[in-house]
Amino acid sequence: MGGGPIRRRPEAHICGTDTFAPGDPIPDGYTDRHEWAQVQLRAGDKQRRCRRCSLWHFHCEKHDCTPPAEEE
Numbered sequence: 001m002g003g004g005p006i007r008r009r010p011e012a013h014i015c016g017t018d019t020f021a022p023g024d025p026i027p028d029g030y031t032d033r034h035e036w037a038q039v040q041l042r043a044g045d046k047q048r049r050c051r052r053c054s055l056w057h058f059h060c061e062k063h064d065c066t067p068p069a070e071e072e
Helices: 031-042
Strands: none
Touching: none
16 A cells, blocks of 8 residues: 555535525525525535425425325
8 A cells, every 4th residue: 555645635615605694595596505505504404305295405495395286
């Protein structure tokens, strides 16, 4: 085994313009959503899976899931 220095990958960082706080509503925009989700995770909020639609969402997201329409 080699005795050289351990190389580590640089950590990815998403640079956004807004600063989000835990419990803020979900923003529009792809990059802003990722930064918002990182803030929620660091605050200890975890995603939960909806029993009706099987989508994952945070507690502070407005998740309006309507049951699927029954076929006639």
